[in-house]
Amino acid sequence: MDRRRFLGAAAVAASGAVALPGIAEVRRGIDAALSGSDAGDLAYLEGAFERHRGGYRGRSPGEVLAEMRGDLDLLRDVLTRPHAAGVRADLARTAAGITGLVAIIQHDRSDQRDAHGWFATAEGAARESGDREMLAWALARHAMVPLNYGAPKAAADLATRARGEAGSKPSAAAALAAAVHARAAASLGDHDSALRSVADARTIAKHLDRTQAADTWFGYPPQKHHVHLSQAFTLLGRTREAYAEQEAALALTRTPSVMTRALLEMDAATCLNVDGDPSAAAGKAAAVWQHLPHAYRNGLVRTRAEALHHALPEAARPHLTEALAS
Template identity: 75%
Template structure:
């Protein structure tokens, strides 16, 4: 006759089940927005974050603790990405700091490299390219020599950061590094998730790099390539690419067309996407426009 497990055995079974569930939660959440607003995705993660906190408070064997730390790094890194996209820089920095500590505890250098590369996106997109380049350099050191999504992203971040500070030669070298790495990624590393470096996102990064450099011909080509690979709703991605295009139009001497395009993009953007990264990029364009064009976009941004 079978006997019921004792308390210790039941606790171990519960731990194993929770660890397996959390590992699956990381895989499930890292797929991206799929057209959902950032706030909605964050709300859907709250129950898993509560469970993660509770499980982390328990004692675990060393091997289980390492696996749990890796999962914790992944889940908290995803929260940091969402907070970045919402424009909450302080929250994003805090969650990335948590993710980095967990990644270091796990001993998984690939997870650490991913956390650092994604963290670099925060200062990159919110006006601190020097800090972004420093984090990207740390990511590349942690990642080693194998072609991974983290290495490709770090190179792309470096390219954008150097373009932002006017280092054209350095930016072009980093573009070449990003392209070479992207060409050698396997299917797992190139997956269209927040943990991968898909070709579509590669073109998005290069669009912004060439836009910042004023290389509009190359920027337009990258925008077209990115849009050709954008099959889902991708509300934020499409808005960012359109804002890059508007910036290029201004650089090519047509600020009126630039303002009209950016204003149209903004007015069609759902309210849930009007904070954070898209607003930051639109406001940066607004500051560069002259006279009537500047007023046109300014009116749209306050409507």
Template identity: 45%
Template sequence: MDLPPSPAQIPRGLLSDPVFVRALADRDFATVLATTHGSGISFNRISEACGIKADRISKVARGEATVTALDTIERIADGLRIPGAFLGLAQRPWEHTSPTPSTESDDGDDPMKRRHILRGALAAGLTGPALTALTSTRQSLDQALAAETPADLSDLEAAAETYGYGYGGQPPTRVLADLVTDFAGIRSLLHTPQPVTTRTRLCRAAGQMAGMAAIVLHDLGARKEARGWFATAGRAARESGDRQLCAWVLAREAMVPLNYGAPRAAASLAEEARHVAGSRPTAAATLAAAVAARAYALSHKPDQAREALTAADQFMERLDGSERADTWLTHGDQKHHVHLSHAFTALGDTHRARESQEQALKLSAPTSSMTRTLLKIDGAACAHHDGDTEQACHRATAALTALPADYRTGLVRKRAMDLYRSIPAQHHQENAMRELRNILAM
């Protein structure tokens, strides 16, 4: 019986190289093979490992031949030990096997390796390999939640608390890679039988971390993936029995349709969150009321919006100190004014909107790039509403220009586009409008 060819494993660092990862996602095998050869693996070695003639390998690397057949793509994946997700393939059989002693430190279940690979995939954008890896991690937890399990999770709970403090000046994709890597560690805990109280704590932490992964995906504009992670967060929250966490997940999920053009759907989810949260002054109840207010304002229902704003303010006045912390999991004064800014801007109450923008900016850390930019775009929308369209364009352009490139996507771009589209066509040839259009095109 013929033995399968031995692999010519690529250097692991290539899987965190954005150019190489992009080439894999695009199935640009000229770049893939040329880069592999440049890393020190000869064409003959690649040929032997992949079971493809060396002459053909060199031609593909020079761009003189192409690779389109699925069988050939799979041979390259297996020969170079490229995980299937990077090429849009199913997980390869060798990905399930235990490593040999010589590669034990490179185990696919090693958190540091997983973090490194995921960062590289995300650095190339929310493309096939990155989304496949994210979905695989989430679905593995969905399966594990159905089992009886967990173990000690104090480190996991501490990690969830740390992630709750937001981006901290880091690019969203980096935070997402780190968060999902730590989240994947829950799987092993769920496979170890433990007392019910421990499982409850584990599911609560899982709900928090899945919800925060969804928040980052929402900010990046990956709406479908965000909804999937919110669904997982909701399942974990329900199993934990924590009603306030369930309400928080629903309120946060409502912000996906709210910020991406479906305010009526957002209002429905926000009202469900308000019902689940109940009448006690909690962070989740306050958030749900604030999100409902924004959804009603965008749906042109000012009476319902103002009722929800009143409820949010009343809850806010009664929140205790721990619930008012400035994290994703709580509802601090800065976050409250961010919601009020958007709601009052949508209602056309520019005086109160500016008051909230001023307060939120005072309370925002200098590293809160995304939040500060959204507030400035709200301010630009207020200027347009009050008749100074030129100033509105200048302010929006300045806010986007000052923003790091990693943040100038998703929600920020959507909010700026909403402003752009609200400006009548008669202004479209003015210099300020052209500047805004140009930076949005970038």
């Protein structure tokens, strides 16, 4: 190349008049490989899991589910993109958490089939992530679906699997699994197994750190502990212990959630029936139902109220029958 041609080529390169084809795309690709083009979406989804797992906070299940819809769309989109192995594992863990929260809401809304489906999704994501604690949490929460909707044997099996995944280290998942197993065993009439699981839940709960005992759907706070044991002792017919657990749960906060208070009061009504006062039991349950916001009347509280209605003698049913029909 002679000197003039060399200088001309140099001038063109210096002026930028002619760019190499695709050079901008190459730079973006290098940048993405260095920093991760999905970093913003991944960080947002991790924050969404932390935000949503705080519970209802005075909102109805339907309201919370509606708020999560956009995050679910984003999660679906991000999961279809390629990721490095470590990033994919973290994303799978976040997906397990978010889909597990949806399953909890569907459980509370009495959509059993959809709750089972979302929990299956959460369990699959947890397995992909390799996080056994997350898997134990998903299994323990899943166990509450058959537990609360008439299949205690299935609940006991899921809770047992959750205990196995949780291992020996004290965790919210292990405590929840023990408490759910206690309730399932009580429903099955296996009092000895139920009391052993109650003891296990109490022991684990005493050793939880602040994070594990946080008042979220992912934690096992003291109030939740007492709510579970209230139901276990109610099912066992041990009303003195059940009343004590109800009082302990209500004493932990001035403003328990609508659902928490309603479930505890339904337990108290059931205890009245066990103690031989079915009229008072029906009256208390009817009063709880009549003061319940309509958004909470088609889920778990109705299931608990209907179980009491079935257990009442025929003569004591009309008052509660009328309330449930309203």
